Amino acid sequence: MTVSRLSRVIPGLAALSLFSALFSAQCSAAPQAEVGVSPWGPKDEIGRLNLITEQSRAAIMARVNGSQAYDLAVDYYVGMPSWQAAGDPPYQMWMTHTPHGNVIADPMQVGEPMNRHVSYTGSAVSMYAHMGTHIDALNHFGLNGKIWNGFRADQHLGDRGWNVTGAEKLPPIVARGVLIDVAAAKGVDMLADNYRVTRADLQQALKAQQVSLEKGDVVLIRTGRMRDYEKAQAYMANPPGMSLDAAKFLVEEGGAMVVGADNLSFETFPSEVEGNYLPLHTYLLAMQGAPILELVNLEGLSRDRVYQFAFIGASLKFRGADAAPIRPIALPIR
Structure with a gap:
């Protein structure tokens, strides 16, 4: 009821x-859901990223055709879309030094003639870790006081972040990437507000693209939401996202190593699971050890119908953090 x-x-x-x-x-x-225990041992901190091997890296790079490189990252700018519902700060950028300001302030004490001759510009930024194109580390969400592999918050979380599974532990990702263009498969530019992508939607799109998933893939879902990225309010309002059944299909049947999308939260709201307000995050991160990529710009790949590629991305090494910005690129393959 x-x-x-x-x-x-x-x-x-x-x-x-x-x-x-x-x-x-x-x-x-x-029965309550519980965090996953890693098949890679009690000290594992990277989950399914263990599927990256010397052989898998070499295999995908050998297929790169060199025709083009697609930048899958978004710009950071003041007023950009950001998650603020829980009180997290927006992106801010300010100038710490300007050429004309240095003439007056002379912060380096080199004198006015030198400041007029040598211009100096400096800036600073402040941001929430889950902004722009970023990757969620495995400590981002947990269940019952524990995160992936049973690590406990009361044992591993201090005032300067986690001493396990922090963003600095995420290795550079070199793997086969797959775009599943759900919006295009449905013949629309963008999925409707709050649309929940199903397992059948993913299967339909893969069939239309004539692509099959393989173990160790980085799988990226296009909803078309990125078209509103320059309009922060429209981008954030009632985004489409994945269903839990779709996420299970990607990981348990498709073998995905990393999953991601062009929206901010990967899933959509309200939750379809009673008793869990973010069931896909807890399922992927805490139970399956699968990192999540969010705000991935997939418009170029969609335009050129590039569905398989070498995915290359390395995130910033924020020690102990639960996420970090990433600048991924996609290289088409033969």
Whole structure:
């Protein structure tokens, strides 16, 4: 029984109390999801990125045709789309030094003639780690006080971040990349607000593209949302995203190593899983050890119908952090 239906039957607090009791009973009766235990051993901190091997890197690079390089990253700019619902800060950039300011302030104490001769520009930025094109580390979400491989927050999280699974542990990613262009397969520029991509949607798009998934792929889903990136409010409002069944298809059947999309949260809202407001993040990061790429610019690949490529990306090594910016590129393959 839903909250809205209860509210019609029993007004006010009585309905809320009854719903709370029913929900608590359901939670206590149903088995709780638990974090995954790594098949790569008790010290593993990178999860499915262990699928990268010397052989897999060499195999995909041997297929690069050199025709073009696609930049899959977005620009960072003041006013850019960003997650602020939980109180996280927006992107800020300010000048710390300007040529004309240095003439007046003379911060290096070199004198006015030198400052007029040698111009000096400096800047600083402040941002939430989950902004722009970025990769979620495995400590970003967990379950019941634990993250991937059973690492506990009360044992491994300090005032300067996690001492396990931090963004600095993510290795450079060199792997086969696959674009699944769901929007194009449905004949639209952009999926509708809050559209939840299904397993069938992914299978339909793959069939239309004549592409099959392979173990160790970096799989990127295009919803078309990137077309609104320069309009932050439109980009952020009611984004489409993946269903849990679609995510399970990618990892458990398709063998994906990393998954990503052109939206901000990979999943969409409201949650389809009772008792978990971000079920895809907990499933992928905490249970499967699969990093998530968000805000990936897939418009160029879609335009040129490039569905298979060498994916190359290395994120910034933010020690102990739960995410970091990444500048991925796609190189078409033979």
